[in-house]
Amino acid sequence: MTITDIVVTPIAFRDPPLLNSAGVHEPWALRTIVEIRTDSGIFGFGETYGDIAHVERLRAVAPTLIGLDAFAIGPMHQRVAEALRGQTGDDRHGLTGKISAPGTIDRVYSPFEVACLDIQGKAVGRPVVDLLGGAVRDAVPYSAYLFYKWAGHPGDEPDQWGEAIDPAGVVAEARTLINQYGFGSIKLKGGVFPPEQEIEAIRALRDAFPNIPLRLDPNAAWTPESSLKVAEALNGVLEYLEDPAPEIAGMAEVAAKAPMPLATNMCVVSFEHIAPAVAVNAVQVILSDHHYWGGLRRSSHLASICDTFGIGLSMHSNSHLGISLAAMTHLAAATPNLNYACDTHYPWNAADDLVVPGALTFVDGSIPVPTGPGLGIEIDRDILARLAENYRTCGIVQRDDTGYMQRFDPTYERKRPRW
Numbered sequence: 001m002t003i004t005d006i007v008v009t010p011i012a013f014r015d016p017p018l019l020n021s022a023g024v025h026e027p028w029a030l031r032t033i034v035e036i037r038t039d040s041g042i043f044g045f046g047e048t049y050g051d052i053a054h055v056e057r058l059r060a061v062a063p064t065l066i067g068l069d070a071f072a073i074g075p076m077h078q079r080v081a082e083a084l085r086g087q088t089g090d091d092r093h094g095l096t097g098k099i100s101a102p103g104t105i106d107r108v109y110s111p112f113e114v115a116c117l118d119i120q121g122k123a124v125g126r127p128v129v130d131l132l133g134g135a136v137r138d139a140v141p142y143s144a145y146l147f148y149k150w151a152g153h154p155g156d157e158p159d160q161w162g163e164a165i166d167p168a169g170v171v172a173e174a175r176t177l178i179n180q181y182g183f184g185s186i187k188l189k190g191g192v193f194p195p196e197q198e199i200e201a202i203r204a205l206r207d208a209f210p211n212i213p214l215r216l217d218p219n220a221a222w223t224p225e226s227s228l229k230v231a232e233a234l235n236g237v238l239e240y241l242e243d244p245a246p247e248i249a250g251m252a253e254v255a256a257k258a259p260m261p262l263a264t265n266m267c268v269v270s271f272e273h274i275a276p277a278v279a280v281n282a283v284q285v286i287l288s289d290h291h292y293w294g295g296l297r298r299s300s301h302l303a304s305i306c307d308t309f310g311i312g313l314s315m316h317s318n319s320h321l322g323i324s325l326a327a328m329t330h331l332a333a334a335t336p337n338l339n340y341a342c343d344t345h346y347p348w349n350a351a352d353d354l355v356v357p358g359a360l361t362f363v364d365g366s367i368p369v370p371t372g373p374g375l376g377i378e379i380d381r382d383i384l385a386r387l388a389e390n391y392r393t394c395g396i397v398q399r400d401d402t403g404y405m406q407r408f409d410p411t412y413e414r415k416r417p418r419w
């Protein structure tokens with residue numbers, strides 16, 4: 001099962017004007033598809049970020065993995081570390097926290113690991129979930145991931161989702177997503193409007209959906225003082241409050257008094273952040289994400305650590321397509337202590353997916369775990385070629401939510417905290 005060839009293909013697909021604390025999503029989201037081929041004829045796929053610096057790292061590392069056995073993912077992690085020699089990536093869009101040298105290795109390694117697990121599963125005729133210890137659930141629940149958004153990209157016709165810039169718009173968006181996908185929990189991306197307005201939006205969601213768990217995530221847009229005001233105002237309403245304030249110290253200050261658990265995908269994003277966060281009880285829920293926690297197996301290690309320290313586990317998402325969704329689903333299905341519905345951006349980008357329809361279908365807000373060998377999905381190579389052509393022509397090589405916002409509002413500044 002020797003690796004003979006690795007193809008790294010950056011792609012671009014359409015993305016609506018979704019608002020967050022750093023600005024607004026550009027018309028194109030970037031990802032990279034990694035395909036690993038072996039001498040046995042079996043091939044596998046992984047999906048990861050598409051920003052140019054990351055693509056360059058993937059391209060630099062890929063040749064060093066040729067000749068490895070597709071089952072040798074431990075040595076593969078070492079080879080990635082050697083090839084990167086202490087390089088550190090950066091979080092240009094500012095929504096996933098500080099990236100360290102070990103975190104950079106995990107990010108680069110992740111799609112290669114997923115592709116190898118896809119290959120291993122195909123080789124032994126078992127789904128990836130079985131390689132991770134077997135399914136503890138047959139289907140993985142996802143949450144409706146709400147964003148404030150503009151009606152359409154400036155200059156374009158309104159998109160199918162319409163405008164959501166107030167509580168009524170947010171509730172309407174939730175209804176659209178829930179009617180279409182059957183989601184049983186809701187996350188609102190906040191940090192866009194003053195906290196009082198976002199509290200009103202959450203209250204409107206609570207009135208409209210009395211029994212559905214709710215979360216709010218302002219991506220560290222608030223001071224600890226503002227965070228505590230919101231936390232008090234939403235006492236009994238939120239299942240968790242995600243990244244209200246910046247850094248481990250800010251989160252610990254809020255966590256000491258907040259009535260609900262605090263979750264993060266910003267201040268604990270790599271293994272070396274866990275001990276300092278545990279020492280000050282900064283977070284009660286960690287959002288795992290195999291794209292930056294070093295693939296599926298290392299995300300299982302994260303789950304064990306969370307279990308040991310009594311920390312809850314949920315799952316984070318960026319804009320992504322079906323290879324990621326399949327990997328997320330296998331991982332979550334094999335993770336007993338992942339007790340929250342996972343985040344996914346998938347509905348916002350599903351129209352451009354390169355996975356052949358069928359294997360990843362939402363049923364009552366959950367994805368039944370694919371049962372075919374490996375990731376259990378098939379890639380439409382014509383769509384992959386079209387998305388690769390989009391990347392070549394779209395003019396974006398680096399996500400920049402702030403710069404895009406400033407084209408329409410030159411006074412816009414990225415501030416953290418803002419309120």
Ligand SMILES: O=C([O-])C(=O)C[C@H](O)[C@@H](O)C(=O)[O-]
Nearest residue numbers: 020095217219265317318319
């Ligand atoms: O939970 C989160 O913080 C995210 O999903 C970060 C993402 O980058 C999201 O805010 C986005 O894409 O606007």
Ligand SMILES: [Mg+2]
Nearest residue numbers: 217242243265
């Ligand atoms: Mg978050």
